[in-house]
Amino acid sequence: xxxxxxxxxxxxxxxxxxxxxxxxxxxxxxxxxxxxxxxxxxxxxxxxxxxxxxxxxxxxxxxxxxxxxxxxxxxxxxxxxxxxxxxxxxxxxxxxxxxxxxxxxxxxxxxxxxxxxxxxxxxxxxxxxxxxxxxxxxxxxxxxxxxxxxxxxxxxxxxxxxxxxxxxxxxxxxxxxxxxxxxxxxxxxxxxxxxxxxxxxxxxxxxxxxxxxxxxxxxxxxxxxxxxxxxxxxxxxxxxxxxxxxxxxxxxxxxxxxxxxxxxxxxxxxxxxxxxxxxxxxxxxxxxxxxxxxxxxxxxxxxxxxxxxxxxxxxxxxxxxxxxxxxxxxxxxxxxxxxxxxxxxxxxxxxxxxxxxxxxxxxxxxxxxxxxx
Numbered sequence: 001x002x003x004x005x006x007x008x009x010x011x012x013x014x015x016x017x018x019x020x021x022x023x024x025x026x027x028x029x030x031x032x033x034x035x036x037x038x039x040x041x042x043x044x045x046x047x048x049x050x051x052x053x054x055x056x057x058x059x060x061x062x063x064x065x066x067x068x069x070x071x072x073x074x075x076x077x078x079x080x081x082x083x084x085x086x087x088x089x090x091x092x093x094x095x096x097x098x099x100x101x102x103x104x105x106x107x108x109x110x111x112x113x114x115x116x117x118x119x120x121x122x123x124x125x126x127x128x129x130x131x132x133x134x135x136x137x138x139x140x141x142x143x144x145x146x147x148x149x150x151x152x153x154x155x156x157x158x159x160x161x162x163x164x165x166x167x168x169x170x171x172x173x174x175x176x177x178x179x180x181x182x183x184x185x186x187x188x189x190x191x192x193x194x195x196x197x198x199x200x201x202x203x204x205x206x207x208x209x210x211x212x213x214x215x216x217x218x219x220x221x222x223x224x225x226x227x228x229x230x231x232x233x234x235x236x237x238x239x240x241x242x243x244x245x246x247x248x249x250x251x252x253x254x255x256x257x258x259x260x261x262x263x264x265x266x267x268x269x270x271x272x273x274x275x276x277x278x279x280x281x282x283x284x285x286x287x288x289x290x291x292x293x294x295x296x297x298x299x300x301x302x303x304x305x306x307x308x309x310x311x312x313x314x315x316x317x318x319x320x321x322x323x324x325x326x327x328x329x330x331x332x333x334x335x336x337x338x339x340x341x342x343x344x345x346x347x348x349x350x351x352x353x354x355x356x357x358x359x360x361x362x363x364x365x366x367x368x369x370x371x372x373x
Contacts, residue, residue: 062323063089063125064330064364065101065110066339071358073097073116079355080128083323083330083364086341086351090128094121100142100361104167105149107365111165113140113154120154122170125365132170136163142361144184144193146214153193153212155181162195164217174217178210183273185232185241187256190214194241196232200224209243211259223259225252231273235302236280244271244285251285251300263305269293272318276302277326284329284344286317297331297340299347309347313340321362332359 064081078098080090095114098121103110109131112121120140122132139158145167146153152165155178162181164174182198193212200208200222207229211220227245234241240262241254251274253263268287276283283302289295295317299309314333317340321330329342332355339359341351 062364062366064321064339064362065103065123065125066332066355066359067098067101067112067361068356069097069099069334069358069360070356071334075356075358077356078110078112078123079359081330081339081353081355083328086353088353088355091356092123092128092130094123094130095119095133098361100140100155101363102143102145102152103363103365104145105147109167110363110365111143111145111152113143115139115141115157118156118158120152120165134165134170134172136165136172137161137175142181142183144186146186147188147190151214153184153186153195155184155195157181157198162193162212176212176217176219178212178219180207181210182207182230183232185234186214187234187238188236189238192220192256194232194234196229196243197222198228198230204228207245209241209254221259223254225261231271231285233274233276233283235276236278242274242276242283244274246270246272249287251283253305265300265305265307267298267300267307268296268310273320275320275322275329277322279326284320284322286313286320286331288316288318288334290316295333297329297342299344311342311347311349313342313349314338314352318360319362321364323364324366330362330364332362334358334360 062083066079068077069075078092079088082089094112096116098112099115100113110123118138120134121130124131136154137156137159140154141157142155144153154163162176162178163172166173178195180198182196185194195210197208208225209223213220227248229243230246231244243252251265255262267285269289271285272288273286283300285298287296297311298307301308313331314336316335317331318334319332331340337357339353340349343350
């Protein structure tokens with residue numbers, strides 16, 4: 001009898017605890033690491049700054065920002081797409097030739113690289129207006145905001161450098177010599193900056209990857225490869241960096257420990273950009289096929305290092321971004337002047353959005369995985 005009473009008491013106590021947890025969860029739901037959990041108000045206020053920024057971003061309505069270049073570099077617009085309706089809802093005037101975009105972790109600002117003006121525009125995403133213009137080195141074509149939101153790394157193709165912008169003051173605090181920067185990726189912990197070098201020699205016969213220590217803003221090493229290098233992405237576990245080789249039509253996997261090539265993956269014609277899923281199991285690559293071939297997006301199984309699916313899109317796909325859940329992919333088709341929307345669950349195009357002439361870089365808020373910054 002005593003044993004039965006003890007069991008009953010335990011059951012009653014367990015039910016009471018469960019009821020308290022459910023009441024707390026309903027009163028204060030939050031999101032942590034893309035998973036809904038419940039935290040008491042006091043605990044929510046004590047979250048680390050990076051997590052707090054993720055929480056704030058998760059509450060925002062999802063928008064995509066597309067750089068409009070006019071194909072000839074005369075464009076001066078960033079268009080805003082409401083991804084709940086897949087329609088353009090705003091046009092923002094920026095500098096000339098906005099080739100690169102990157103958003104802050106909290107989603108409040110988007111930085112724009114204006115190649116012809118040698119400036120970076122800062123967009124307020126609440127008002128869709130330019131709130132600052134920052135002079136940088138010659139011909140900025142790409143940029144990336146650090147994971148903590150404190151710095152922006154800008155690749156200046158004409159200047160042969162990377163400018164480092166401090167976001168608290170929107171001023172350049174360092175300039176790092178880097179040859180022909182094309183795209184930029186940053187390790188998840190923000191400690192290392194990887195820059196794809198379109199070419200590393202004057203004869204334009206090979207490119208590579210420049211590795212920068214973010215603490216010292218010094219070049220750690222330059223990895224020499226066998227082709228022109230365009231797209232670049234770092235795996236979520238920070239074990240590998242992946243780049244696209246434009247004319248050899250392959251993806252190269254590089255160890256972030258040894259800086260050696262560990263794998264090469266054959267893809268379609270002229271791969272320009274790569275994005276990796278949050279779990280690190282797959283990557284999506286744009287095959288622009290600008291000089292022949294099939295313009296498509298390919299899915300790569302990164303466990304087996306092989307292409308497992310191909311999706312036809314518009315002409316000359318050059319950049320892409322995944323939504324926060326990883327279920328939808330937005331792809332800019334430069335010569336079609338459209339954005340293709342792909343359902344990644346079955347790899348089908350579910351919408352085609354008309355945009356301005358020559359769409360290039362694309363990002364989303366809240367901040368997610370993107371390629372071609």
